[in-house]
Amino acid sequence: xxxxxxxxxxxxxxxxxxxxxxxxxxxxxxxxxxxxxxxxxxxxxxxxxxxxxxxxxxxxxxxxxxxxxxxxxxxxxxxxxxxxxxxxxxxxxxxxxxxxxxxxxxxxxxxxxxxxxxxxxxxxxxxxxxxxxxxxxxxxxxxxxxxxxxxxxxxxxxxxxxxxxxxxxxxxxxxxxxxxxxxxxxxxxxxxxxxxxxxxxxxxxxxxxxxxxxxxxxxxxxxxxxxxxxxxxxxxxxxxxxxxxxxxxxxxxxxxxxxxxxxxxxxxxxxxxxxxxxxxxxxxxxxx
Numbered sequence: 001x002x003x004x005x006x007x008x009x010x011x012x013x014x015x016x017x018x019x020x021x022x023x024x025x026x027x028x029x030x031x032x033x034x035x036x037x038x039x040x041x042x043x044x045x046x047x048x049x050x051x052x053x054x055x056x057x058x059x060x061x062x063x064x065x066x067x068x069x070x071x072x073x074x075x076x077x078x079x080x081x082x083x084x085x086x087x088x089x090x091x092x093x094x095x096x097x098x099x100x101x102x103x104x105x106x107x108x109x110x111x112x113x114x115x116x117x118x119x120x121x122x123x124x125x126x127x128x129x130x131x132x133x134x135x136x137x138x139x140x141x142x143x144x145x146x147x148x149x150x151x152x153x154x155x156x157x158x159x160x161x162x163x164x165x166x167x168x169x170x171x172x173x174x175x176x177x178x179x180x181x182x183x184x185x186x187x188x189x190x191x192x193x194x195x196x197x198x199x200x201x202x203x204x205x206x207x208x209x210x211x212x213x214x215x216x217x218x219x220x221x222x223x224x225x226x227x228x229x230x231x232x233x234x235x236x237x238x239x240x241x242x243x244x245x246x247x248x249x250x251x252x253x254x255x256x257x258x259x260x261x262x263x264x265x266x267x268x269x270x271x272x273x274x275x276x277x278x279x280x281x282x283x284x285x286x287x288x
Contacts (some may be wrong), residue, residue: 012042019238059126128156206233
């Protein structure tokens with residue numbers, strides 16, 4: 001049996017991203033979302049989720065790299081302006097382990113972001129990370145423990161190796177970044193053995209598909225989908241008209257719209273039926 005969860009990352013990044021994600025949800029293409037609680041439009045996104053009356057899994061999209069933290073008093077994770085250090089500085093910092101002061105700040109901010117979402121009354125089914133920071137060596141232990149403490153049953157493991165993409169690879173820098181995320185994802189699976197019931201899907205797809213999603217790629221992906229439960233990470237959205245609106249609006253580009261158009265294509269549900277793939281949510285996956 002082949003089961004698919006389509007999860008849209010970055011809900012709350014900005015209003016353009018929110019519009020696109022909810023279009024995909026309304027069309028029945030996206031079954032799960034991950035909320036960026038310190039995004040420029042997080043309150044609007046959360047408000048819409050709270051009033052939403054259709055089945056949907058809601059997760060926390062942990063962010064330690066961009067924008068401003070939810071908690072206060074951080075020193076290692078932030079710069080003099082109180083904002084996170086940015087993608088590259090953050091990634092280098094989080095590759096190190098056994099730094100107790102850093103680990104304490106990570107736990108503090110993880111808890112603050114999760115509590116921010118839980119206090120809205122939403123049921124949080126899964127945890128993942130903006131730029132996959134949750135599987136970095138300094139974060140994976142605290143992330144698993146914090147998820148268990150808040151009763152979050154699923155954690156994303158972005159372990160993805162060579163898969164059909166239907167297109168040639170992009171530049172070597174992106175390929176190296178994807179390889180790093182996959183390496184940390186593979187190492188993170190070991191933490192599930194002692195996680196006290198925290199689960200991950202059997203398979204993960206999306207690292208190598210960001211910015212490349214087309215119906216040809218979707219056809220190839222679904223045709224080759226393995227047995228078990230697979231999470232497909234997607235980034236639909238509308239292009240932002242004001243790229244300076246929030247730290248995340250620079251990423252609300254035409255690529256987001258192209259991905260959204262692929263998800264909205266009438267051929268998408270027909271391919272699910274053709275390949276006998278069941279679309280589901282995290283909250284239903286454990287029942288399959």
